[in-house]
Amino acid sequence: MAWKVTIEFTLHMPAGKATPAPPIGPILGQHGINIWAFVKEFNDKTQETMQTYGGAVIKVPVNIKVYVDRTYSMEILPPITSSLLKYKAKIQKWSGEANKIKVATLSKDDLEDIIDIKMPVMNTKKRDSIRKSIIGTAKSLGIEVK
Numbered sequence: 001m002a003w004k005v006t007i008e009f010t011l012h013m014p015a016g017k018a019t020p021a022p023p024i025g026p027i028l029g030q031h032g033i034n035i036w037a038f039v040k041e042f043n044d045k046t047q048e049t050m051q052t053y054g055g056a057v058i059k060v061p062v063n064i065k066v067y068v069d070r071t072y073s074m075e076i077l078p079p080i081t082s083s084l085l086k087y088k089a090k091i092q093k094w095s096g097e098a099n100k101i102k103v104a105t106l107s108k109d110d111l112e113d114i115i116d117i118k119m120p121v122m123n124t125k126k127r128d129s130i131r132k133s134i135i136g137t138a139k140s141l142g143i144e145v146k
Contacts, residue, residue, distance in 0.1 A: 008063065009027075012059045012061050013042065014059055014060075015046035015059070016049065016051075018043055031072075042062065045074075046060060046076060058079045058087060060078070060083075062077070078120065078121055081137050084114045084118070085134070085138050085141060088106055088110040089110075090104065091103050094141045098141055101142055102142050104143045105143070111135070114134055
């Protein structure tokens with residue numbers, strides 16, 4: 001097995017519900033990855049994440065490295081902030097006008113849960129900085145934080 005990386009990229013995919021349909025299939029196919037094997041492996045690895053969130057559509061970033069012999073490795077990261085906010089706020093759709101129309105309210109406990117989940121992948125370990133970042137994302141999506 002060759003360990004020389006030919007390309008490295010990140011996809012945001014629904015945990016436990018990935019399919020070989022576009023855009024995932026064409027992106028993987030152009031790099032010579034066995035699409036069906038990748039989708040099955042990803043869904044198996046993220047099944048627990050999907051069950052944790054009650055079957056809700058939670059997108060997770062996956063870092064993919066493709067090697068010269070067309071093998072690959074994947075690193076699955078914690079769910080993206082917007083998916084966590086959507087789940088915690090119990091909403092299906094974001095606000096079209098976030099500065100005027102608020103679609104939900106998020107409690108401080110929910111905010112702290114999201115901080116705990118996101119802390120390992122943030123570029124700071126300061127809870128206050130992470131809190132401000134998540135509150136900013138929430139506001140841009142029409143969610144008010146109490």
